[in-house]
Amino acid sequence: MSKSKTIKPDLTHTHANTGVVADIRIGDCREQLAKFDQVKSSSVDLVFADPPFNWARDYDRHETGDAWDDAALSRNEYLDFTYEWLDLCADALKPTGSMWVNIPDDSAAEIVVHLKKSMHMVNWCIWHYRFGQNTTGKFINSKVHALYFCKDPQSRTWNADPILEESDRRAIYGDPRTESKRDGMPAGMRVPMDVWYGKFWGRIQGNNKERRAKHDNQLPELYLQRVIACSSNPGDTVLDPFLGSGTTGVIAHAMGRHFIGTEYSQANAEMAFERIVQGPVRELDALRGGSTAIHKTRRPKNKKSSRKKAAVGS
Numbered sequence: 001m002s003k004s005k006t007i008k009p010d011l012t013h014t015h016a017n018t019g020v021v022a023d024i025r026i027g028d029c030r031e032q033l034a035k036f037d038q039v040k041s042s043s044v045d046l047v048f049a050d051p052p053f054n055w056a057r058d059y060d061r062h063e064t065g066d067a068w069d070d071a072a073l074s075r076n077e078y079l080d081f082t083y084e085w086l087d088l089c090a091d092a093l094k095p096t097g098s099m100w101v102n103i104p105d106d107s108a109a110e111i112v113v114h115l116k117k118s119m120h121m122v123n124w125c126i127w128h129y130r131f132g133q134n135t136t137g138k139f140i141n142s143k144v145h146a147l148y149f150c151k152d153p154q155s156r157t158w159n160a161d162p163i164l165e166e167s168d169r170r171a172i173y174g175d176p177r178t179e180s181k182r183d184g185m186p187a188g189m190r191v192p193m194d195v196w197y198g199k200f201w202g203r204i205q206g207n208n209k210e211r212r213a214k215h216d217n218q219l220p221e222l223y224l225q226r227v228i229a230c231s232s233n234p235g236d237t238v239l240d241p242f243l244g245s246g247t248t249g250v251i252a253h254a255m256g257r258h259f260i261g262t263e264y265s266q267a268n269a270e271m272a273f274e275r276i277v278q279g280p281v282r283e284l285d286a287l288r289g290g291s292t293a294i295h296k297t298r299r300p301k302n303k304k305s306s307r308k309k310a311a312v313g314s
């Protein structure tokens with residue numbers, strides 16, 4: 001995509017099959033969000049935010065000079081900035097809406113305390129990955145927090161079906177009790193646990209198929225698929241104030257949700273837009289319903305085959 005400044009600053013794309021619209025505004029989210037009608041009318045269904053961490057990260061990998069300076073704010077200024085965008089996003093939500101925030105250890109507690117003043121915490125999830133930065137003087141960090149809040153716990157949008165996975169009881173032990181579930185879930189399936197990991201859940205690095213050039217903060221497609229599937233419906237509106245490489249927009253657009261997003265850097269926004277138009281890299285539907293068990297099957301071989309035979313005969 002051209003980096004020419006002649007491109008109109010707002011990037012809009014309508015999905016050819018579903019007709020949902022992806023709309024990106026470039027600039028500071030605290031100024032740009034108010035320009036979206038869905039924000040003004042508090043009709044957003046889902047916010048997903050993966051903000052700058054104030055870690056002096058380089059968001060100017062395109063070397064344009066127009067990027068967010070991740071080292072410019074003092075700790076207190078960063079917290080004020082954080083509370084400001086959190087409040088803007090909370091105000092944009094419908095009563096049935098939810099907000100998810102992806103945040104590392106150092107600011108998770110402050111965000112939880114702040115959001116609890118106006119919203120309800122549903123889950124404090126952990127995204128666990130294996131290839132964290134190596135450290136020798138303290139434990140190696142291998143997680144980020146995925147904080148899940150809603151406006152109203154009685155009416156929040158919640159879809160379990162599209163995020164179900166095979167239970168460990170079935171995957172490891174073939175336990176027949178999991179085949180006749182009393183919790184209303186399909187046989188052998190469960191809602192995932194609140195620690196998220198597994199195949200295609202690693203950090204997007206090296207030669208990962210999903211990796212976009214000049215982005216070192218890219219989230220896995222599966223992460224956004226899980227959030228968007230459980231917390232919104234087709235035709236709903238998803239908002240991401242910190243687009244980055246565009247993962248939220250890519251998955252929301254592909255899953256038939258309207259998408260609105262803001263990104264400070266024009267170069268990032270243009271690349272994210274290009275990615276949204278292209279669509280996801282993974283076959284997201286094909287990956288549904290698998291197992292995340294960390295132990296191999298422990299069923300004795302003969303037991304497994306006799307169960308199989310019985311199933312065929314029944």
Ligand SMILES: C[S@@+](CC[C@H](N)C(=O)[O-])C[C@H]1O[C@@H](n2cnc3c(N)ncnc32)[C@H](O)[C@@H]1O
Pocket residue numbers: 027028029030050051052053059067068215217218219220241242243244245246247248262263264265268
């Ligand atoms: C952690 S990254 C988001 C990564 C994204 N989740 C992904 O999967 O690619 C944060 C992004 O927020 C942008 N940003 C920082 N401050 C911003 C602000 N005030 N308004 C809008 N965007 C901002 C940065 O340029 C950066 O691209």
